[in-house]
Amino acid sequence: MATKEQMEKVKNIVVKLRYLECMDNIIYYDRWNNCPKDGFDYEGKVGAYLTELSNEKLTSKETKELVESLEGETAFDSDTDKGMVRYLIGKYKEAVQIPASLQGELNQANADGQLAWGKCYEADDFESFKPVLKKQFDLQEKIATAINPDEKPYQVLVNRFDKDYRLEEIDAILAKIKDAVCEILNAVREEQSKIDDSILECEADHDTVLRIVKKAQEILGLDKDKSTLFEIHHPVCVCTGPRDSRPSTNCDELIHAILAVVHETGHGLYNYNANDEVAESGLWGGIEGAMHESQSRFYENHVGRTREFWENLYPYLQKEVPKYKEISLDTFLAALNKVKPGLIRLKADELTNTLHIIIRYEIEKEYFDGKLTVDTIEEAWNRKYQEYLGFTPKNHQEGILQDVHWASGCVGYFQGYALGDAYAAQFAHKLLADCPDAFEKLGKGDSSVIGNWLKEHIHQYGQTYSTREMLKKQQEKS
């Protein structure tokens, strides 16, 4: 049984590690929003120093002794205590496995990569991006080897986000989804192609788009006192504190701006909804990887594409964008949910989204298996898009340069979107079993039944449980 004294020490370390992580996230946020060009380099150094500080704390004699005294311990006063110990041991292992200099190097590469990606994307310049990508992938491989030299690097990288998943298992899940998607796609392709989705294109000035996405957040019940909306080319949600979460959107195209903000708001709610005990223990913010994406994808697909959600937002949209006054909600919803294979992941429909994920997952896997290099990666990308989705990118922006992930150190992450979709479907099923009126209420403007269910069953626990434990918890309750 872990003693009170041990747990106090654990909590003290975990809370401080989170302070440092929060600082790193504020820098990340700052780089997207405020930092002038010449300030990036120094903020990269500051970030690297934060990593160094975390490492110092984790590899100290005190932490080492604490971890050794707790390893294998299974009896805890509470799940929160157990979660803190799991968190600390996980971080400790990485810290002793990955040399501090390598962590610092990665931190700097992420900062540099974030800046370089923005520039290369703007210029549609993949050639200049190649060395950036090469550097990231090289560093990632070094990190994987440092963590476990006896394992395939990609296996290790994937496990940094989605713990306990074997690649074979993910392969099998993705293959199953792929077959199902292709089957459905073939069945609906013709009928879907008849739907006119040009109505989704519309001229709306920047401020109008902003007002509408804020209205969408309001319908979803996002607390303005706990969130700041920002704009960015590639939407993300930055988690800057237990009660401070920053979803973003890209305001270039209205309808995509709405779906993106709904997705990021899902992350946002998960981020700030931990209960007080979990928040104080440092376990706030939600489980990284697939479980976090399950919340964003839940909101995007199971809420943001529903009639009930739009029954609230559509009248507002019609007021703000007169063209929609002449278009019925039925017509709009058909267009919004049209299945339409395309090149851009962020604009993919619910059905074909996974195909984009599979392409990225396969490419990462082939790369770290030594089958691809930065010189052949784009060809592979384009070939797979032609094969899986029927289109070849005409430029790098609509091809290999579309995602910010690799540039900013998110390697081994993509499968989380597909796994998250699967979890989200399970949660939707469970929610409806528990609260059959959840969507009826949403249609009447009350998103709290959905929000409260997610908060009670998932959000409030933050990172207390592993993904597997969290899923099991839901299944046991059924």
Added chain:
Amino acid sequence: MATKEQMEKVKNIVVKLRYLECMDNIIYYDRWNNCPKDGFDYEGKVGAYLTELSNEKLTSKETKELVESLEGETAFDSDTDKGMVRYLIGKYKEAVQIPASLQGELNQANADGQLAWGKCYEADDFESFKPVLKKQFDLQEKIATAINPDEKPYQVLVNRFDKDYRLEEIDAILAKIKDAVCEILNAVREEQSKIDDSILECEADHDTVLRIVKKAQEILGLDKDKSTLFEIHHPVCVCTGPRDSRPSTNCDELIHAILAVVHETGHGLYNYNANDEVAESGLWGGIEGAMHESQSRFYENHVGRTREFWENLYPYLQKEVPKYKEISLDTFLAALNKVKPGLIRLKADELTNTLHIIIRYEIEKEYFDGKLTVDTIEEAWNRKYQEYLGFTPKNHQEGILQDVHWASGCVGYFQGYALGDAYAAQFAHKLLADCPDAFEKLGKGDSSVIGNWLKEHIHQYGQTYSTREMLKKQQEKS
């Protein structure tokens, strides 16, 4: 002679202390710009932890031994080395004198104060502000006592910003300035009262104001790659890195927005203009207190109020705000430079500005001498305004609530503006002796003569020298 080995250790510590300070400044910036209401508390804790980390570093055995081995050392390889040692010893002394818990408490109080001030100002509510002020002043007194229990608290507080100044010396300088100001004021009051400054009031929408203040920054030669402009009720400049500086302005009133941005741009240039050696040594950012204000006040008064500056900006202003097409530059400049005693420091003219400073300095002094409490401080404020400037505030906003300083922990700072004015006048004198064509060039749109002179003589040294050394350096060159 300090050894290479010693200096490497010093540099390593100083650079890392600056990383932590930079993080603290990014949080400060974040709180003004991005942080949602419920996120303030956690950012306060993170800030307190940064202070704790600085303290740990400073009070470590390694630093202690290093400082002890270097105390009294006068021979250094370079002025930068000497500056780093002075910086480190100064920080070390504060760290061992002020208990870490007290530093953390102050950090939290500053975060809380920043939020509370905004709310109380909005609501014009001084009653709710009293406990915030009391807490800050109590903490400041504790800190002063911790640093030197044998000294008057206010003396210590002033020396935290303006080192080596005795209060008696400041009293004498301020008294001299006050006499001179009153004498000039009496001489010009009648004539000045005839000038119509109502032409400075104009309707300009927010985006127009923003365009004009950015144009002003452009004329001053501010590098956009090294700066981010932001908006705030009470303008400040946040120093977020050796090549990253963030001036702000308040866009409510056009002409004041311009003068404020010129002032903050002065800070901004000083912040990011250290030479590479100084930047890498961690001594970037400029000397705190009066020397920093000398640069902002230099820009505000010796540049921003001149005909030459406006010869560049006025045509742009006339284009953006049609009303000025009918007003000559002469008429405009007379209004801009009109001496007009008033209630608001930030809107004060060049002449009466010091009277606002003196009031604050006297109030701080009386407070820490035990002659005032938070219950009597406003009465004192109002009485002094009536006596020195001839007006009594009609509400708290135009009275005691107008400045953010006290709320955010800036106690003992105000004298720096008046001393800075004096230094700025000396620098202007010196600049003209060295470069008689400086303002002629400015009139032709080239601010680089002024900018380069300041960079060469002041900015490039960052915090290498003390204020006294810096002033002496200028005098020696004359």
